[in-house]
Amino acid sequence: MACTLVPINLGDPSEYEELRIQRVACGWDNTPEKLDQWREKQTEGLKSFFWITKTKPTPEPGPEPEPGASSSTPTTTIIRAGHISLDAFTSPPNDEVANAAKTNLTIKTFFIMPAHRAGGLGSAAMRLVESLATSAPYGSPNCEFITLDCLSKAHYYDPVLGPYVRRVMPICNQEWYERMGYVVWKVEPRYEDRVVLENGESRDIVYDAAFMRKRVAKE
Incomplete structure (x- = not known):
């Protein structure tokens, strides 16, 4: 399953609301207080938060092409199928799990909407977020472990x-x-x-x- 990770902007009201809806579907950590805390951690550089996105082709509507003519060029729809984060903090604090020096980072807030759970999307998202652990600004070359x-x-x-x-x-x-x-x-x-x-x-x-x-x- 091909997917991409796109940074979440919790300062954007529409993205904030979409994340809240996904968290309600998840069943926990969906209060304004929790989302505001995550936004603060983003600002501090301690929470790298991403939409898990996938694409699907969307043919442009129109009349059937004449025989021998090329079909219309399809457009692409981006679907925010879930979210995942790579954190440099944990609660309660535990350097073995995650720390601000980013020698250990933890995968948190991982959720895929039920309609998109087939086809290996979750494992693809995990591989992508793991690949960020050694690169600034999300991780550090000194990162030793990814935890969860x-x-x-x-x-x-x-x-x-x-x-x-x-x-x-x-x-x-x-x-x-x-x-x-x-x-x-x-x-x-x-x-x-x-x-x-x-x-x-x-x-x-x-x-x-x-x-x-x-x-x-x-x-």
């Missing part, structure tokens, strides 16, 4: 929580990132949630996050 965190796959296969997790998250993200070359170096409690189990029981839980990283390829 996701739900530990232990929950995905848990006999009690697993059915709920698989219903909400049909794909195991940790295994998907493993196929992209990321490895786990620590697991910590991170994500709070209230779940309704198969037996109807409601339970407040804290999911474990798998912190994963991939060594940056140097030329």
Whole structure:
């Protein structure tokens, strides 16, 4: 799947609103306070934020061409299919995950709209954002690791929580990132949630996050 990364301008009201709509579809981090915080981090040079775009040809409307005549030249429609960021900060602060010196950077805010999830768009976007880790202004030649965190796959296969997790998250993200070359170096409690189990029981839980990283390829 061919795609491009186009910087997001959160100072543009139309782009701000489009990102908010995509975050609502994502289900979290969609408040004005969160989007304003991201805009501040962009200004500080700590969040490199991109639209994940793809194109499709759009034939120009018009009459059918005469026999033997060339057809009309198609135009191209740019689709903002999702978004992704490469961050030089994390909350809570952790230099192993990301830091302002950009020796470690973390992939965050990664979301593709459901209608565009087929065809390898996600893996293409990951490869593109990884390629930016060693180049200013997004990264640094001194970058050693690209990191990320996701739900530990232990929950995905848990006999009690697993059915709920698989219903909400049909794909195991940790295994998907493993196929992209990321490895786990620590697991910590991170994500709070209230779940309704198969037996109807409601339970407040804290999911474990798998912190994963991939060594940056140097030329």
